[in-house]
Amino acid sequence: MAVNENAELEELIRNATSGGAAPTAPAAESEDDSVGGGLDLPLLLSVARRSLPWMILLVLIGLAASWSYLRYTKPLYRSSSTIKIDEKQQAGDLGLLSAGAQPGQQGISKLSAEVALIQSDLIYTRLRDSLELDVNYYTEGTVLETELYRTAPFRVEYTVREPLQFGQKFNVEILDQNRFRLSYAQGQGEQGGEYRFGEPLTTPGFTLNLTRTRFFNEQTPETKYFFVVNTPEAINSYLAQNLAVSIINPDANTIGISFTDYTPTKARDIVNKIDSVYQQVKLARNSQSTQQSMAFLDSQLNGNRDSLQKAENAFQAAVKRNRTYDAKGDLTAITTQLQELAKQREEIQRRQGVLQELSRVVEKDRVVGSDELTVEESIPGLAVLQDPQISQQLTALNEQQRELRQVLQSYQPTTTAVQIRQSQLAFTKRSIRRLMQQTLKLTNDELNALTRQQQQLAGELQSLPGKETELARLRRPVELYVSSYMLLMQKKVDFGIQKAGTIADLQILSPASLPGEPISPQKMMVYAIGLALGAVLGLGLVAGRYLLHNTVTSIRELERNTVAPVLGVVPSYDKEKLAVSKLIVDKNPKSAISEAIRSIRTNLEFVANSRQKRLISVTSTISGEGKTFVAVNLGGIIALSEQRVIIIDLDMRKPKVNLAFDAENTKGVSTILIDRHTVQECIQRTSIPSLDFISAGPTPPNPSELILHPQFDQMLEELKRTYDVIIIDTPPVGLVTDGVLIMRKVDVPIYIVRAGYSKKAFLKNINKLVRGSGFGKLTTILNDAQAGGMYGYGYGYGYGYGYGYGTGYGYYEETQAPSGLLARLRRRFS
Known part of the structure; x- marks a missing residue:
């Protein structure tokens, strides 16, 4: 029976320690998980208050980093x-565009x-x-x-x-x-x-x-x-x-x-x-185009001047030779016809000249450079052709030449974009050549027809006086060359006037001004980034400290995360550093720690009737949480109230009660349970007359079996006849099952939680013991609490008052205030 009970208890403690579900009480585990769940706002505010100096420091560091960046970065x-x-x-x-042609409009390609x-x-x-x-x-x-x-x-x-x-x-x-x-x-x-x-x-x-x-x-x-x-x-x-x-x-x-x-x-x-x-x-490019146009006009004028001079010389020589100037009679009608035919021939020859010049320009195979003119810019007299197909092809050729010129400014001649446009340009040139060949053939046919007409009229003139015929013949080219020469001179004068007023084809809408503010770095933006970065790091620090806060630090956290009532709070003992747990309440009965344990003693009256013999167990989750210290000093405080108290050390694996009283551990509970010594032989006295203790004795190989032995119950019954209060220092329940076995036998089980040491996960053991194992009277004590963690149970240092469950007011002795800068800062932000 003892073995089965021990196995059940071991399974219960293993589940409680690991946080697993107890198979016998699934509803209890669900309730435990809900205790203290969600955001712990007071804890968050406490962490934020403790982290406030670091948050301010991070913000200042962010602003300092922004200032340094602005200080050592050149403004642009x-x-x-x-x-x-x-x-x-x-x-x-020049006025040489055809009637249907329109000036090219700007587009995205031209601006590019x-x-x-x-x-x-x-x-x-x-x-x-x-x-x-x-x-x-x-x-x-x-x-x-x-x-x-x-x-x-x-x-x-x-x-x-x-x-x-x-x-x-x-x-x-x-x-x-x-x-x-x-x-x-x-x-x-x-x-x-x-x-x-x-x-x-x-x-x-x-x-x-x-x-x-x-x-x-x-x-x-x-x-x-x-x-x-x-x-x-x-x-x-x-x-x-x-x-x-x-x-x-x-x-x-x-x-x-x-x-x-x-x-x-x-x-x-x-x-x-x-x-x-x-x-x-831009002005230089416009001037270059103007100069080429003027050169074309000059070349035409020179040719006309030479032809006119020759015609005038021939006419003057004929006049001198024939000694006559005016022709009469029938020569008028024939002369008029011949003049019309001459004009037609001149026009056809002019068209042939333009076609030949155009053929010469089109036949060039080199690529048009960035500084050269297009075909239309090189030959302004294309309007005399009066051929819409050639004009259309030339317009396409001019556009392709402009596109090729633009592409060559950004790409190499071997690139695909350039080669595609060169192929298009070559195709257009072939089309123009075919059209020009057809046009030249037509003009030759027209010239042949005019020649036949002129020969016919010349035959008719042979019957007229030769002198008049010669004069009329020589007068016609003179008049024709004079009219052409005057037309070209008028064009040159007009274009010269335009050249004198040539300006660049652009306007500066808004000239550059002196910039007043740099584009980077922007001060407000840099400071905002530094401030935001410092604030984010500060909030991250608070969040990290909050998420990493896994220990119990205050009475509020203990009450929030457990269902067991809190019996009291034991403040930190700062007078001296104790290597082991000691009895200290008898040395300084008016200290804050003594008054805190008196408050716990008073609160025990609400848990168990003082008229009954009370059996109290003190346990914890792991070693080092102060259960022996609380057990010894609680026993001392109770004994000072004129009650007989005995402390039993049942932590036979790691006994400490004898160390608290500077006593030996040669005999004790282990020797009593094996009938080697009697209870009276193992009782040891302390400095308080009404306080005794029994040490654990030599460590046995089977502590759990000894506790289940009937001799243990007989020992407790014998002690109850002599003592008013029996306090049992049990092993930690998170490590072995002995503590749970003892807690089932006592009247008031007390669970010790040490502030800043015990993990929050340990509190699940308390909830599982209360709800899953039936320890309804289980109470807790917060040990080693700092002044900030004693809210509701605080005692402070110096002059003050304390209160607990059912306690009145008490006078505490003055303690020494913390000294030094670090101590004052710690007290200020703790």
């Missing part, structure tokens, strides 16, 4: 401008080409030449250096000897108004020397000449300077990395230009200079 500035593109066609300016032009090396080269970007001047600070854009106290002029020291740092230390020290790295060491301003000096890579500027003052020698000479490639790379060009509104043909730099003045100057350089490039 951006300056921007907006321009509007307004392209025109030179053929339209302009963006590529702004970001090209052509603009970078002119920008590099106009702004002095080849030498950068800096002043050294504690951590960061600052660029002195146009404010350096000296200017560097250099001549390249060898490309060895581009990008190298040259340190300049100004000694006085006339002298300076120059140093630079060379190999593993440093080279340099003292020089005078205005005198050339030689380095391995340069011939340098430093001269003072208007920014040189008395404070200049107190600052450290250095300069760097950049290569053209490095300057282009710098411009390309910091320049941003984007299309703002394709419908309005607007482009935005922005530049970022650590110096706001430099960013503004570069943007404004890009606007002006781009305007110059």
Whole structure:
């Protein structure tokens, strides 16, 4: 029977310790799980209060990190401008477009080409030449250096000897108004020397000449300077990395230009200079197109002038030779017809000339470059063809040439995009050639027909006087060349007037201004991030400490997580460090710990009638929770109330009661249960007359079987006849089953929980013992509680009052206040 009961108890304790479900009481386990469940708001507030200094420190660290970042990060500035593109066609300016042709409108592709032009090396080269970007001047600070854009106290002029020291740092230390020290790295060491301003000096890579500027003052020698000479490639790379060009509104043909730099003045100057350089490039391109158009007009005028001169000379010679100028009679009608035929022939020949010029231009196989004109721009007189098919094909050819020109600005000739457009261009050229061959054939047929008509009229003229015929014949080309020459001269005058007013086809809508605030870092944003990061880390600290808080620290946590009533609280004993449990209530009866145990003694009156013989057991979950200390001092307090008390040490595996009284453990409970000694032989006296104890005795091999022996009950009955209160120090119930066996025999089982030591999971053992094992009278005591964990049961230190279950007021002796900074902080935030 004892073996079966022992097995059941072992299973119960194993389930209670491991947190598993007791098979005999599933409902009880469900109730245990609900005790103290959910968010423990008071505990969270307590943890937050304890963590408040760390939270404030983390927030301050976050703000300090933000300040450090802002202090040691260069501010970056951006300056921007907006321009509007307004392209025109030179053929339209000459009035040579066909009646149905419309000027090309701007599109996204055209604006993309302009963006590529702004970001090209052509603009970078002119920008590099106009702004002095080849030498950068800096002043050294504690951590960061600052660029002195146009404010350096000296200017560097250099001549390249060898490309060895581009990008190298040259340190300049100004000694006085006339002298300076120059140093630079060379190999593993440093080279340099003292020089005078205005005198050339030689380095391995340069011939340098430093001269003072208007920014040189008395404070200049107190600052450290250095300069760097950049290569053209490095300057282009710098411009390309910091320049941003984007299309703002394709419908309005607007482009935005922005530049970022650590110096706001430099960013503004570069943007404004890009606007002006781009305007110059556009103006140069327009001038080039105008010059080619003027050259075409001049060539036509020269040809007409020569032909007119020859015709005039021939007519003048005929007049002199024939001595007549006016023809009469029938020659008028024939002459009129011949004039009309001559005009038709001239028009056909002009068309043939344009076709031949067009054929020459179309037959070119080379790729149109970025600076060359299209077919339409090269031959403004295409309107004389009066062929809609050729005009349509030429329009397509012009558009394909423009697209190919734009693609070549961004891609290599071997790329697929370029090859596709070259194939399209070749196909269009073949179509134009076929059309021109057909047109040339038609014009030849027309010329042949005119020739036959002229031959017929010439035959008729043979019958007329030869002189009049000769004069009429010579007069016709003169009149024709004069009219053509006057027409071309008028066109040249008109185009010259337009050329005089030629401007760049763009408008600067908003020039770049000096940026006032940096784009990065933004102070408010950085401080907000630092503040948020510190707050998040502080909240994380609180959450982590709350989640990792797995020990019982206060009476409130004990009451919240257990169903057993709390008998009282034993405060921490800070007077001296005890190596083992000791009887201390007799030495200082007015201390806070003595009054706390008196409160527990008073609360025992509500649990068991004082007139009955009380059998009290004191246990805990594991060793070290203070059950022996509480048992010894509780026994001492009860004995001081003139009751006879005996303490029995049943923790035979690890006896401690004899150590509390500085006694031997040669005999005790184990020897009584094996009939080696009697009860009276094992009773030992203490410093309190009414307090005795029985030690555990030598450790037996089978403590649990001895407790189940009938001799144990006989020992208790014998002690009840002599003593008013029997206090049993039992083994921990979380380790062995002995404690549970003893708790079934006592009147008041007491469970010790040590603050800051006992795990919260241990409290499930108490709930399982109360609900699952029928220990309805089980009570708990919070041991080693700090002042902050005694809320409702607190005693404090110094002058104060304490209260517990059924206790009155009591006077406590004054204790020494904590001293030292750490002790005061611990007391403040505990």
